[in-house]
Amino acid sequence: MHSPSEQNYIPQLQVDCVIFGYQDGQLKVLIPKLDFKGDFWSLPGGFVYQDENLDEAAGRILEARTGIKDVYLDQFRVFGSTTRTSKGFLERLIELNAEKLGDRRFNRKEYDWFTRRFISIGFYALVDISQVRLQKIELDESIGWYSIKELPLMVMDHNEIVESALETLRLFLDQKVLAYHLLPEVFTMKEVQQLYEAIYDRGFAANNFPKKILEQNVLERLEKKFTGAANKAPYLYRLRRSE
Amino acid sequence: MHSPSEQNYIPQLQVDCVIFGYQDGQLKVLIPKLDFKGDFWSLPGGFVYQDENLDEAAGRILEARTGIKDVYLDQFRVFGSTTRTSKGFLERLIELNAEKLGDRRFNRKEYDWFTRRFISIGFYALVDISQVRLQKIELDESIGWYSIKELPLMVMDHNEIVESALETLRLFLDQKVLAYHLLPEVFTMKEVQQLYEAIYDRGFAANNFPKKILEQNVLERLEKKFTGAANKAPYLYRLRRSE
Known part of the structure; x- marks a missing residue:
């Protein structure tokens, strides 16, 4: 050594x-x-x-x-x-x-x-x-x-x-x-909120949270596949690809 | 040496x-x-x-x-x-x-x-x-x-x-x-705005600026001395003393 x-x-x-x-x-x-x-x-x-x-x-x-x-x-x-x-x-x-x-x-x-x-x-x-x-x-x-x-x-x-x-x-x-560096490529809004709550160690109001996040204007919402199950599933998001 | x-x-x-x-x-x-x-x-x-x-x-x-x-x-x-x-x-x-x-x-x-x-x-x-x-x-x-x-x-x-x-x-x-570290003890709102404009190298709308600053809730406005001249003078502010 x-x-x-x-x-x-x-x-x-x-x-x-x-x-x-x-x-x-x-x-x-x-x-x-x-x-x-x-x-x-x-x-x-x-x-x-x-x-x-x-x-x-x-x-x-x-x-x-x-x-x-x-x-x-x-x-x-x-x-x-x-x-x-x-x-x-x-x-x-x-x-x-x-x-x-x-x-x-x-x-x-x-x-x-x-x-x-x-x-x-x-x-x-x-x-x-x-x-x-x-x-x-x-x-x-x-x-x-x-x-x-x-x-x-x-x-x-x-x-x-x-x-x-x-x-x-x-x-x-x-x-x-x-935040999105800590998440997998595709995620739900609820997962983003839970991540925020873990980082700040406090709750966020579920009725305001998606608006606050979407105003950052960096996410894109994926189209749902219209099977019966997917129809009830929450929307999935991912980071918008830069053009 | x-x-x-x-x-x-x-x-x-x-x-x-x-x-x-x-x-x-x-x-x-x-x-x-x-x-x-x-x-x-x-x-x-x-x-x-x-x-x-x-x-x-x-x-x-x-x-x-x-x-x-x-x-x-x-x-x-x-x-x-x-x-x-x-x-x-x-x-x-x-x-x-x-x-x-x-x-x-x-x-x-x-x-x-x-x-x-x-x-x-x-x-x-x-x-x-x-x-x-x-x-x-x-x-x-x-x-x-x-x-x-x-x-x-x-x-x-x-x-x-x-x-x-x-x-x-x-x-x-x-x-x-x-900002207030850069100003003298007492200053006008216009001086704060000019300082912000110098730091960001852009203009700020004069009608919104005081509201934005006062919402920080750190300034106190000094009473005007009611002489004729002071009456027309702008308000003076200073950092609120912590209690």
Whole structure:
């Protein structure tokens, strides 16, 4: 295992990804659990190569865990507090896992590289969970989707990073027309409403909601097939294709 | 002159500040010109000390040029493209100023430190120009307010950084009630409208504008003093004090 410092990364800089999905009526976040004693959950994150753009780094980190790319992915905030340093966390992790780490125990140089202050650029991604193939990478014990309402306690300030990403998602949901990244290609109006309710954690009046959504002028309603069953089924919508 | 690398800065990280003000009906940005041959304009920026928070660094950079603190100041985007590196700019600056630099010519270590790729965290500040006392710092030939419509061509991607800050200002102007940071304590509705027009670079209908603003529910109207002259004067407003 080479020291990261030898791998041509930008020092003291990392990218953390809040990957949002929607499943079973719940807004969820993709969170790996580290393969170490001590129950360490940590957002998918990584370092930035010297010759790599920031969004390339975020895309690489996203793809490694989900197998997908070309999804909505944007930076939303930098987390750089002097008190978020990983020193305590890493020392605890190493102490608990001294035996397991064995030969992989960090050498001094590597330890210094890891335990310095890190500035993290937070990215958020919006994915259609049905398109994702979850993949563990080195150091993942498990990886899974956690409801935004039942997140595990993560390392460092990662719970705070998710909070901030959620604020951004709410702020831009209409302005940047973000909701449909979280839905399959075709959906009902009720499904859109349920998604909104999951994101804002509150109800929306069913009599106003479709009007509000249709005023965005981005959806097209599909023709019903006139069989008896389809006739009673709700209308289906999809994003209008740009011409 | 010590090498910055010896001064305990985070390597390859900088903060650039887009300081907005409003004057003579124009939205303006504070831009220093570097004290070197070759007409180099550059946003107020600097590095981040290892023991300093990001917003402390931005506040320090703001205060050095304006003498003020405790104003609206927030990060808005990270600029980290691999192609924004300062190498070409710095080489040109050094070539043009070889004589002047003299003893201060960068040594190899310092040169390497400066010419590596830098990740810049963009902050934007909103100030009341009447409160500002402009101060040149080391390496400033001059410093001044430039209309957003007549910005000088700056080094690296700094014009792009201003564009992005302006987008953020427009996006959050109502949502975060930002306009009044740019006005003096007391102002007329017409002045608010002119500020909006300068920021969005378009007209607003005078019959609708006051309603839109007053619906934000953040202003209080001052009582007129009933002298003959004041009676014809427009109403004055100020931000409602929080109770």
